[in-house]
Every structure is written in structure tokens, then in C-alpha cells.
Amino acid sequence: MKKYPIYMGLLVMFIISIGCESHKEEKHEERTFQVTNPIYKDTSITKEYVCQVHSIRNIELRAMEKGYLQEIKVDEGQKVQKGQMMFQIMPNIYQAELQKAKAENDAASIEYQNTKLLADNQVVSPNELALAKANFEKSKAEVKLAETHLGFTNIKAPFDGIMDHLHVREGSMLEEGELLTTLSDNSQMWVYFNVPEAEYLDYIMSAKKEEKKEVSLLMANNKKFNQNGIVETIEGEFNNETGNIAFRATFPNPDGILRHGETGTVLMKTALNHALLIPQKATFEVLDKHFVFVVDQDNVVRQREVKVGAELSNLFEVTQGLEENDKVLLEGIRLVKDGQKIKFELEKADDVLAHLDIYAE
Structure with a gap:
């Protein structure tokens, strides 16, 4: 009977030692990181502009003669x-x-x-x-x-x-x-929005400048208006204080939903040709600058600053800092440090994009 406590103690010590050894083995197991390449794609971005909605005709009715108002x-x-x-x-x-x-x-x-x-x-x-x-x-x-x-x-x-x-x-x-x-004529609505000078130049110098640009309207309740509009006119002068120029889009309003004086957001799609794209999750910010980890030929990660152009859903367009054949750390950027050697698996850029909620063609 006295031997049982001794046996139980030895059994517990044996189990603890096995657990410690397995923990050490897990601790020494090397992690494999996912890496991908930037990719060139033709896609489009949707730019947003705060806008004012005006009736196509909105006039004041005034008395042309003096006298008593007899009837309304x-x-x-x-x-x-x-x-x-x-x-x-x-x-x-x-x-x-x-x-x-x-x-x-x-x-x-x-x-x-x-x-x-x-x-x-x-x-x-x-x-x-x-x-x-x-x-x-x-x-x-x-x-x-x-x-x-x-x-x-x-x-x-x-x-x-x-x-x-x-x-x-x-x-x-x-x-x-x-x-x-x-009195307001709301059969059609004029929607005014301000465009920065650089974006105006891209628009006016585009190959399709003769075609009227189609836009959509996001209303104040964050829902899209059920009709699309056409950009018909651009004002003649820039605002010297803001550097913007006013565009005017005309929207049909058959159901009378829009009224004079409303506000909203104009959504305008712009083509983005041969853009170098990377997933947003592959980047991190330091003092308003964007960085990625690039894996070199020795499998060592190096921190590199990149210049971001357009921002898409889950994607960044990179205008400077990366090439198509660079290997960019996709996940685990918080688990590595500059100069660390890692084990990785390279995922095809097309496969990575296929799992992101984006539009790219």
C-alpha cells in the first residue's frame, strides 16, 4: 500500500517531463510566412465628390404689382x-x-x-x-x-x-x-461637384474626353440614387482659394425623389491602366508613410518605403518603391523584424487577388 504514492509521484513527473519536451519542440518549430508579388492590372477606381443638388429650374415668384393679396x-x-x-x-x-x-x-x-x-x-x-x-x-x-x-x-x-x-x-x-x-422644376436635377486640378487634367486629357462621363449619386441616407447622371458641363474658371473647378452632372428624376438643395456624394469611376497593385494588408504605416517587408535573395526581410497612389477596396496602387518581381510579405508583418531570416511560401498574385473583395480585370 505504501508503494502506490511513490508510483503515482513518478507517473506525474513523467507526464510533466513529456509535456515540457513537447512544448520545447513546438517552440523550436519554424513558422512559414506567406509571400506574394506585386502585379500589374487594368482596373478602375471610384472617386467620391461632395455635391449640391439643384433643380433644373428654380425661380422666385414675385408680385409684379402692388395691392392686397385676395386669394392663394x-x-x-x-x-x-x-x-x-x-x-x-x-x-x-x-x-x-x-x-x-x-x-x-x-x-x-x-x-x-x-x-x-x-x-x-x-x-x-x-x-x-x-x-x-x-x-x-x-x-x-x-x-x-x-x-x-x-x-x-x-x-x-x-x-x-x-x-x-x-x-x-x-x-x-x-x-x-x-x-x-x-417654384422648382424637378424633372431633371443639376448636381454640382468640385474636382481638383490634377484630376480635372486627367479627365480633360483622356482619350475618351469626347464621350460624356456617366456618374452615380450616393444620397444622404447612404443609398444610391436609382438613376445615373451624365457630366455635361465644366465651369470656365478654377477657384483660386481651393484649386478646384466645378463639374455639373444632369440626373433624370422621374419619381421626384431628389429636391432642390439636397446634398450627396457623386461617385465617378476612373480607369486605372497598367497599375502595380499590392494588398493593403501587406503594408503598414509609420508617421504617415507606407512600408512593406520585402524578402531578398537570402530570405531575409527588409523594410522598404513605398509610394501609394490610388486606393481600391483592399488594394493599393504602388507608384514607387516596388517592382513586379519583388517578394512582399503578405501576412505576419507584426511577427517579423527588419533583417530577420524567414521561411516562406510564394503565392501567385492572381490567387491572392481572387480571395480579395475587389474588382480587377
Whole structure:
């Protein structure tokens, strides 16, 4: 019975010694790192630009005559048709002026006819006839002017659109030129966005500059608008303060989703030809500079700075610092140090890209 504790102690010591030896063996096991090459690809990048959305027509409706606002025939946010009555200014004064002008025109007409009859019989001189005719023409012009003033009391929609906020109420005393509301034609929208000078030059000097560029719109709710737009115009001058120039894209708006004054982000795809690409995870940053580990001919890793151009999803375009035949450490960059010799496996660049969430062709 006394032997059992001795046997148990020896068994425990044996198991511990085996565990220690296996731990030492694991500790000495050499790790194999994954390495890949940079690769040249034709691809595209999507650039984002903050934008302002404007109606293709957005105007202010103002009173052309002074007077009391007798009636408002539309409501805020209402869709109106071209020619639809919107506001009625009390017309009494202008109706009276029209009647007066018509009466004076009738009198001038009679005077002209009488003078013409006398002139035909050589009773009055030709000058008197000319004066009577001039008075008659003047009275006709005054009738047209009175009709125009009366017409200004009926304010109609100049085009199909959506009415904005009312700035006046029924019964208000209006002054000439006073703002009543604004009207927006949202059938198409103009979207303005600013492009840096370098990107403008790339755009304007591209081989496809004669083709109109198609863009998409990311709305404020982070969802894409259901219609694509076309870049149609570029402003004539750069902003000296920002170094940008304004582009304008036109978007159809059949469902009326977009409204004047909205904001969003224009997404514009740009071709990236023969770009040298590496996975973003193969890089690390030190003081805003990008670095990679390159494996030399002696299997030693060397830290190297690279210049990054365009940024794609999970990829960087390298403009300086790497060649296509360089071996770049793909994973485990935090587990090695500069000058360390490693064991590695080289993965084909195409296979690496195939497992990344990217678009490359």
C-alpha cells in the first residue's frame, strides 16, 4: 500500500517531463510566412465628390404689382401645372384703369375717323390728320398697358413644378416685387461637384474626353440614387482659394425623389491602366508613410518605403518603391523584424487577388 504514492509521484513527473519536451519542440518549430508579388492590372477606381443638388429650374415668384393679396389658390409643396392660377391680387383698380383706357381709345378712334373724313375733303391739313392718328395709336398702347397691369394680378405657374414655402398670407398688402414663393422644376436635377486640378487634367486629357462621363449619386441616407447622371458641363474658371473647378452632372428624376438643395456624394469611376497593385494588408504605416517587408535573395526581410497612389477596396496602387518581381510579405508583418531570416511560401498574385473583395480585370 505504501508503494502506490511513490508510483503515482513518478507517473506525474513523467507526464510533466513529456509535456515540457513537447512544448520545447513546438517552440523550436519554424513558422512559414506567406509571400506574394506585386502585379500589374487594368482596373478602375471610384472617386467620391461632395455635391449640391439643384433643380433644373428654380425661380422666385414675385408680385409684379402692388395691392392686397385676395386669394392663394395653391398650397406649400403642391405640384402645379404650367398656366395654373397660383395667386390673385385684388384687381379692382387695374380693371378700372383698363376701362378708362378703353374709353379713351374709343374717343381717340372717333376723333381720328372724323379728322380723316375732313382731311379727305381737304378741310383740315395733313398734319392734323397725323396728330389725330398718333393720339389714336397712343390710346391703343395704353389699353395694352392696362391689360398687362391687370394680367399681373393673376399670377400663374410658368412651368410644371413644385411650390415651396409661402412667404405671404391672404389679405397681405403686397409691394411691387415682393417675394411670394419659389417654384422648382424637378424633372431633371443639376448636381454640382468640385474636382481638383490634377484630376480635372486627367479627365480633360483622356482619350475618351469626347464621350460624356456617366456618374452615380450616393444620397444622404447612404443609398444610391436609382438613376445615373451624365457630366455635361465644366465651369470656365478654377477657384483660386481651393484649386478646384466645378463639374455639373444632369440626373433624370422621374419619381421626384431628389429636391432642390439636397446634398450627396457623386461617385465617378476612373480607369486605372497598367497599375502595380499590392494588398493593403501587406503594408503598414509609420508617421504617415507606407512600408512593406520585402524578402531578398537570402530570405531575409527588409523594410522598404513605398509610394501609394490610388486606393481600391483592399488594394493599393504602388507608384514607387516596388517592382513586379519583388517578394512582399503578405501576412505576419507584426511577427517579423527588419533583417530577420524567414521561411516562406510564394503565392501567385492572381490567387491572392481572387480571395480579395475587389474588382480587377
